[in-house]
Amino acid sequence: MIGRLRGAAVVQALLLAVGATACGFDSCADDVADAEAEVHTDHRWTEEDVPGIGQYVEVHWQTRARGNPCSRAPGPTDWHYQGVARMRADEAQALLKAYEWTATSPAKMWPALQSLVPADAQWLHSEGYAKAHDTPASGSEIYLSPDNALVYFTLRDS
Template structure:
């Protein structure tokens, strides 16, 4: 029996809700993000489910260059595996760079960022971010 395809995650553009959970390092024009459970959530199994937040922030004019000037950036794979829900929204492709200076790896729930100067976009992800209410 074939394994069913996972359902597509609903894409949100609610910048206010996102800001409560994933603080972005730059000014944005718009955001699109999704959350999805990791593993197989099963209501019959007690305990919490881990969630991954992923999104794209289209940066305001000049923000990509400002961020590029902060810290040391390293080239990532030219094509990162964006979730299909987000990949369809990115109209320009280009190289992605990553700076550990923007990330707090020792903090659980801390977001990670990739910057794309060609698309003037920031890709972000976090697992179980600490949301403010």
């Protein structure tokens, strides 16, 4: 009888622990979802992050977890960032002249950012820029819309 009660107590403790963990996980998952939905406007990005971005006028950016940041497994979580920056017109033209660009469709832009871009924006991509800044190795890409003085970038933090 004592063994059965002790077993029941252990099972109850495990269920309580799992329930508490599940509640914590749900809270964490909700926090992550809220953070991923937010469109940030702080001037976080520099020339080191996005070479050629210059002293941009404004930026809107978002982040997404590439793994499960709520996991109890040790180790960092990688993050994926997308942003749209309105550059100064002279800096957009300088970036345009610095590399050879070709017309392209950019990587899929997240909806909240897409809503901030003119529907008729024409995007350019530069293999020369990518090679000069080793963007494929870092999982980063940059697209330029010189007529709108916009740069769309994707970055990975790993």
